[in-house]
Amino acid sequence: MNEFQIIRPAALSDAVAAFNDAEEAMYLSGGMTLIPSMKARLAAPQLLIDLSGLPEMQGISDSGLSLRIGAMTRWAEILRSDVVAGAIPELARLVGQIADRHVRNRGTIGGSIANNDPAADCPAAVLGLGATLITDRREIAADDFYLGLFTTALEEDEILVAIDFPKPQAAAYAKHPHPASGYAVAGVMVARMAQGWRVAVTGAGADGAFRLTELEAALQSGPVEAALEKIDVSAIQVLNEPAFPADFRRQLILWLARESLGRLAV
Amino acid sequence: MRDIVLNVNGKTRHARIEERTLLVSLLRDTLGLTGTHVGCDTSQCGACVVSIEGETVKSCSVLAATLPDGTAISTIESLATSDALHPMQQAFSECHALQCGYCTPGLVITAIDIVRKNPEGLTPDLIRKELKGNICRCTGYLNIIQAIMRGAAAMGVPTLAAEGEAQ
Numbered sequence: 421m422n423e424f425q426i427i428r429p430a431a432l433s434d435a436v437a438a439f440n441d442a443e444e445a446m447y448l449s450g451g452m453t454l455i456p457s458m459k460a461r462l463a464a465p466q467l468l469i470d471l472s473g474l475p476e477m478q479g480i481s482d483s484g485l486s487l488r489i490g491a492m493t494r495w496a497e498i499l500r501s502d503v504v505a506g507a508i509p510e511l512a513r514l515v516g517q518i519a520d521r522h523v524r525n526r527g528t529i530g531g532s533i534a535n536n537d538p539a540a541d542c543p544a545a546v547l548g549l550g551a552t553l554i555t556d557r558r559e560i561a562a563d564d565f566y567l568g569l570f571t572t573a574l575e576e577d578e579i580l581v582a583i584d585f586p587k588p589q590a591a592a593y594a595k596h597p598h599p600a601s602g603y604a605v606a607g608v609m610v611a612r613m614a615q616g617w618r619v620a621v622t623g624a625g626a627d628g629a630f631r632l633t634e635l636e637a638a639l640q641s642g643p644v645e646a647a648l649e650k651i652d653v654s655a656i657q658v659l660n661e662p663a664f665p666a667d668f669r670r671q672l673i674l675w676l677a678r679e680s681l682g683r684l685a686v
Numbered sequence: 687m688r689d690i691v692l693n694v695n696g697k698t699r700h701a702r703i704e705e706r707t708l709l710v711s712l713l714r715d716t717l718g719l720t721g722t723h724v725g726c727d728t729s730q731c732g733a734c735v736v737s738i739e740g741e742t743v744k745s746c747s748v749l750a751a752t753l754p755d756g757t758a759i760s761t762i763e764s765l766a767t768s769d770a771l772h773p774m775q776q777a778f779s780e781c782h783a784l785q786c787g788y789c790t791p792g793l794v795i796t797a798i799d800i801v802r803k804n805p806e807g808l809t810p811d812l813i814r815k816e817l818k819g820n821i822c823r824c825t826g827y828l829n830i831i832q833a834i835m836r837g838a839a840a841m842g843v844p845t846l847a848a849e850g851e852a853q
């Protein structure tokens with residue numbers, strides 16, 4: 421790794437000011453993506469701004485209608501949390517499928533959402549539940565947040581502070597993990613919200629996570645059992661790789677949606 | 687450069703390090719604790735696993751300078767006494783759970799933590815799931831799982847063979 425400085429600000433405004441003053445700064449949360457990239461010299465910031473000292477970014481709370489999780493919350497804390505288990509148990513189940521126990525002890529939900537790896541699991545929950553992303557300067561709806569592979573609506577110096585997940589009436593996530601990396605080849609979250617059905621797909625999309633609006637509409641208008649038979653996914657733009665060709669991925673999305681819907685029924 | 691103070695294996699250790707120093711380099715190169723290994727540069731293999739304040743982490747992916755003063759670290763060197771192995775090390779030896787031994791320090795630290803976090807009991811299935819972040823290129827894992835079952839029993843935690851599986 422190249423040499424760099426590390427600072428640990430105690431106020432959000434100081435963190436943003438330091439970012440803008442430095443020639444090349446990056447925010448550091450759990451480091452589980454950033455540190456390996458720096459070791460590989462894919463990233464070479466001169467200043468690392470450690471976000472672990474900012475109280476607004478910590479903590480998990482249940483407001484009745486929604487669950488708020490601080491961006492600096494580590495995966496392991498989400499898994500252990502009685503508040504999460506009570507409010508949105510399926511979110512904890514999804515988090516339990518991310519990486520391994522050591523990575524979950526360091527990696528954070530905010531770092532993962534800001535990074536927007538197309539094969540990450542969390543986008544399925546953010547988009548599937550219609551979360552609100554709370555930053556140091558505004559609130560962003562999940563539907564406006566994902567702009568493509570590794571690209572989000574966050575401005576360069578913007579800090580994701582917390583995520584607000586509306587509670588579903590029922591939700592289920594199913595994932596096909598990559599046999600070597602464990603990331604999602606595809607992952608599908610199906611949620612019945614007060615306002616209607618939402619279905620989100622991660623891992624498979626050519627432009628990152630997306631809503632499967634065809635299935636949402638079919639669920640809205642008819643019986644759950646018939647919904648999957650009615651939809652046509654042949655036009656969906658999915659990633660095409662030798663090991664996981666496009667047609668296989670489209671089929672996988674349907675299998676995983678069926679698995680999720682099956683788990684909702686029981 | 688910055689001065690840090692950590693509690694490593696029960697002893698207070700002071701060090702002056704560059705900000706870019708990884709925890710594993712601090713342990714191996716500065717403190718001479720070479721039991722912790724480096725097996726990859728992609729944070730995947732788990733040869734470098736140590737415990738920070740009772741939680742297992744990949745020390746190749748943690749910047750030492752971000753650890754608060756006084757943070758407690760335990761490495762493989764903390765386990766054996768001058769005349770006895772830790773029961774988990776003993777179980778690895780008895781079950782032939784290592785060949786080249788490169789993955790073993792990370793696996794033993796992980797195994798002990800799995801036992802501590804599951805006092806109600808262990809099954810081979812649960813162990814398999816918890817070993818996702820530790821790669822062994824030699825053994826094929828069967829003897830490692832057996833060793834963790836035996837080590838858990840020696841640490842006083844019940845073990846249950848899964849259906850159709852020999853203990």
Ligand SMILES: Cc1cc2nc3c(=O)[nH]c(=O)nc-3n(C[C@H](O)[C@H](O)[C@H](O)COP(=O)(O)OP(=O)(O)OC[C@H]3O[C@@H](n4cnc5c(N)ncnc54)[C@H](O)[C@@H]3O)c2cc1C
Pocket residue numbers: 446447448449450451452453454455456471491492517518519520523526527528529530531532534535537539540541542574578579580581601602603604728729730
């Ligand atoms: C071996 C391994 C396996 C993995 N498997 C999976 C998996 O199966 N599924 C999965 O989803 N993920 C997986 N991950 C990724 C893991 O979940 C990471 O924790 C996550 O991607 C990044 O979180 P972090 O806190 O470590 O972020 P960091 O590495 O600290 O940061 C990531 C990026 O986001 C920026 N950033 C961080 N925090 C903020 C913030 N609050 N606001 C704005 N920008 C910010 C940083 O500048 C950096 O560019 C895996 C990682 C490893 C090493």
Ligand code: FES
Pocket residue numbers: 723724725726727728729730731732733734735744745746747
């Ligand atoms: S050396 Fe740390 S995970 Fe491989």
Ligand code: FES
Pocket residue numbers: 783784785786787788789790821822823824825
């Ligand atoms: S014993 Fe050789 S890698 Fe595990």
